[in-house]
Each structure stands twice: as C-alpha cells, then as structure tokens.
Amino acid sequence: MPGKIRRRSPLKRPEKPYIALGLEGSANKFGAGLIKHDTDGSTTVLANVRHTYITPPGEGFQPRDTAKHHRDWALTVINDALSEARVSVHDVDCICFTKGPGMGAPLSSVALVARTLSLLFNKPLVGVNHCVGHIEMGRQITGAQNPVVLYVSGGNTQVIAYSQQCYRIFGETLDIAVGNCLDRFARVINLSNDPAPGYNIEQEAKKGKQLLPLPYTTKGMDVSLSGILTSVEAYTLDKRFQQDGSREGDSEDIITPQDLCFSLQETVFAMLVEITERAMAHIGSKEVLIVGGVGCNERLQEMMGIMAEERGGKVFATDERFCIDNGIMIAQAGLLSYRMGFTTPLTKSTTTQRFRTDEVHAAWRA
Known part of the structure; x- marks a missing residue:
C-alpha cells in the first residue's frame, strides 16, 4: 500500500528453541500451558491443560474457595501439561504466571506455585498481565496483525x-x-x-x-x-x-x-x-x-x-481453548517478554487485582 510504513519487530528469531511454562489462575480456572518458540520463527503449543472450579446453580465463586481449588489442582494440572508436552521442568526456560488483574486470593495461590517451581528448579520468573496474555495469544492463533x-x-x-x-x-x-x-x-x-x-x-x-x-x-x-x-x-x-x-x-x-x-x-x-x-x-x-x-x-x-x-x-x-482463561496465553506473553530480556525478581513476584493493560511495556512489538 503506497505510503504505508512497515516496521520490523524488535524481536528477532531465536538462536535456540525457547520453552515457557505458563500458569493462570486469576478467576475460577487453573491452567497450565507450555509453548515453544523455534529457531525458524514458528510457535508451537505443546500443552494446554486447565481445571475449572464450578459452583452449584445460583451461586458464584468466592475468592477463598477458588484459591483452595487452585492449590488442590495445581500439581495435577501442571504434571498433566508436562506429560502432554513430553518435556520436564528442566527443559523449561522460564516460568510465567499471572500477576494480575484478577481475584486476589486465587492470584496469590498461583504466584506461590510459580515461586516454588522457580526456587526448586532454578528457573527465572516472568509476571504477566492477564489482558495482554489474551491479546498476544489471540494475535498468535488468528494471525491478526494490528x-x-x-x-x-x-x-x-x-x-x-x-x-x-x-x-x-x-x-x-x-x-x-x-x-x-x-x-x-x-x-x-x-x-x-x-x-x-x-x-x-x-x-x-x-x-x-x-x-x-x-x-x-x-x-x-x-x-x-x-x-x-x-x-x-x-x-x-x-x-x-x-x-x-x-x-x-x-x-x-x-x-x-x-x-x-x-x-x-x-x-x-x-x-x-x-x-x-x-x-x-x-x-x-x-x-x-x-x-x-x-x-x-x-x-x-x-x-x-x-x-x-x-x-x-x-x-x-x-x-x-484460547478464549477462556488458559495457561498457554500466559506462557506466550511471558516468553515474548523473556526473549526481550525481562524477568521478575523473586522479591517482586507479587500479584495485584488492578493491573492495567496500558501499564505494560510491549517491548516485543515495533
């Protein structure tokens, strides 16, 4: 198109394959997903597993009960995701978690799991904005440009x-x-x-x-x-x-x-x-x-x-699979950040119920 400016993304093709584990739990779903960015520029969804906390008709889900659900199911969901992806935690380059926005208690439960894995396996943490996770996964799956x-x-x-x-x-x-x-x-x-x-x-x-x-x-x-x-x-x-x-x-x-x-x-x-x-x-x-x-x-x-x-x-x-809250969207947005050199120090791996979409520096985009 005449006059149209095309900018190259600052995110170059990786020199080696990168794998990220993403953990999502901002509401009533606990999800674990693994995604791979390969040297040819391709992206592969390795696993996308989740479990939903469902309440009886006429009732909503309360933060305390939802947080307990996430703690109860975390190990099972993560193991199922690793098994489906045919990788171990040792193969993962970074562990991504939802920093916010969302419900306070469930978010904290997921961050605790992420910190534990980070310490056990010496893997860097990447805190992810939930909304940006949705956007980046949507762009990746559909091919929408701007x-x-x-x-x-x-x-x-x-x-x-x-x-x-x-x-x-x-x-x-x-x-x-x-x-x-x-x-x-x-x-x-x-x-x-x-x-x-x-x-x-x-x-x-x-x-x-x-x-x-x-x-x-x-x-x-x-x-x-x-x-x-x-x-x-x-x-x-x-x-x-x-x-x-x-x-x-x-x-x-x-x-x-x-x-x-x-x-x-x-x-x-x-x-x-x-x-x-x-x-x-x-x-x-x-x-x-x-x-x-x-x-x-x-x-x-x-x-x-x-x-x-x-x-x-x-x-x-x-x-x-990708519209509803899931771990793979957190892995995708987190891995994009990680490849631009961003990590979350353990001391700042807190969560917040109010994390605005426009507070995120999308350094991976032109």
Whole structure:
C-alpha cells in the first residue's frame, strides 16, 4: 500500500528453541500451558491443560474457595501439561504466571506455585498481565496483525489498540464487566454454572422470541452495564414472567427466561459493537480481534462480523481453548517478554487485582 510504513519487530528469531511454562489462575480456572518458540520463527503449543472450579446453580465463586481449588489442582494440572508436552521442568526456560488483574486470593495461590517451581528448579520468573496474555495469544492463533481488540470477560471489558509499544485503552466499562453481568443474571434465573453461566445464557438466548426494551448506555467510548442488569432482573418480578418458559399459545403477554437472555445479549452486544466500530474509525483499522471468555459467544462474533464486513474489514476470534482463561496465553506473553530480556525478581513476584493493560511495556512489538 503506497505510503504505508512497515516496521520490523524488535524481536528477532531465536538462536535456540525457547520453552515457557505458563500458569493462570486469576478467576475460577487453573491452567497450565507450555509453548515453544523455534529457531525458524514458528510457535508451537505443546500443552494446554486447565481445571475449572464450578459452583452449584445460583451461586458464584468466592475468592477463598477458588484459591483452595487452585492449590488442590495445581500439581495435577501442571504434571498433566508436562506429560502432554513430553518435556520436564528442566527443559523449561522460564516460568510465567499471572500477576494480575484478577481475584486476589486465587492470584496469590498461583504466584506461590510459580515461586516454588522457580526456587526448586532454578528457573527465572516472568509476571504477566492477564489482558495482554489474551491479546498476544489471540494475535498468535488468528494471525491478526494490528487489530482493534475487544477484550470481554468476567472481570474486564475494554476496547484496546496498540501504539508505540503500549496497548492503549480506548474505551471500557464504567462499572461491571460484560461477563460479570451475564453471570449474575444467570444466577438470578438459576441457570447451571456448568460448563459456564455465560455459555448457558447463550444457549437459552437462541430460544428467545421477543426483544424486550432495556437501557442502552454508551458514553462516548465507554459503556455502563449495571443499569441494564437491574432492568433485566426487574422483568423476573413482572406478573407476565413464566420461569418455566411456557408461553400458553405464544401469547405476547408472556415473558420467558429465554426472552430475557435474548434481550440482554442483543442489547449488550450492540453496545460493544458500537464502541468497537468507533475505535476502528479512529485508528483506521480493518481488523477486530475478540478475546476473553465472552469472546467465545457466537452471537457476539456474528454481530461484530456484520459490522466489520460493512466497513470492508474482518473479525478474528478463537474457540474456547484460547478464549477462556488458559495457561498457554500466559506462557506466550511471558516468553515474548523473556526473549526481550525481562524477568521478575523473586522479591517482586507479587500479584495485584488492578493491573492495567496500558501499564505494560510491549517491548516485543515495533
């Protein structure tokens, strides 16, 4: 393209193969992944294993119980990952862990495991930003070059774009994250948490037949989701609401849980598509990369695809192996940092619930 400046990445091809072990546990999933960067510039996923802490219907997961789950499953998950990858810890060049953001107690449990392995096997530590892990894994798997990123998960909702070795946040939620909004409503209508409340809302939404009015709250590049959650919950107290989903002849006077799931999804996703399109227009990008657990939602991908196609662009997304929190994304982002000379001293291997995406120096990018 005339006038387009192409910059070479400061990250050169490795002179030897590098292998990283990544440990993720910022929420209710403990994951261990191993990734390999080879001398020919290729990247190979060697293993990607995780275990999810699932609570009964109507209940969320508490930090203390989730942290215990991670401690109980850490050894099993890590051993399974090493076995699947056919390597030992001695073959690993660095141990990467989620530094934040996330839930405090689970994060601390995973950092403790990482420190223990580092001391036992004399391996350097690399603390990783959870959000950047999602982005780098998404870029690696999909091949997206310089996309606008929509990061949607249980704890985060952000529209992000890269500039000058930093991931800039163009817009975000002003209150609760989209995944948290969906999860909390799933508890209200008593949906199962297996395999995930957001997934079950997606399946129920496919059966919805009427779009009910809900607050549509975009404020510039930001969104607000607490009001829409309150409004959709109020419908469950309406005399027209039928918890069992029966319609009695498809009467328009009946409101079902499926209608509410459908209405909630359509409204929230429309808001996300709108602010993503604004970011695309601002930076002149034709690519959208959707990452995070909610990024698995096929309806969100469909709506974003319609918008991108109208702009002559393209949507990039991954399946549940890489969208949902996993250890391999931490290994990928951590290994990129490690190859640029970054490590985390043992004395600074702490965690934080508030680790902004735009605080990370993405030294591996041009």
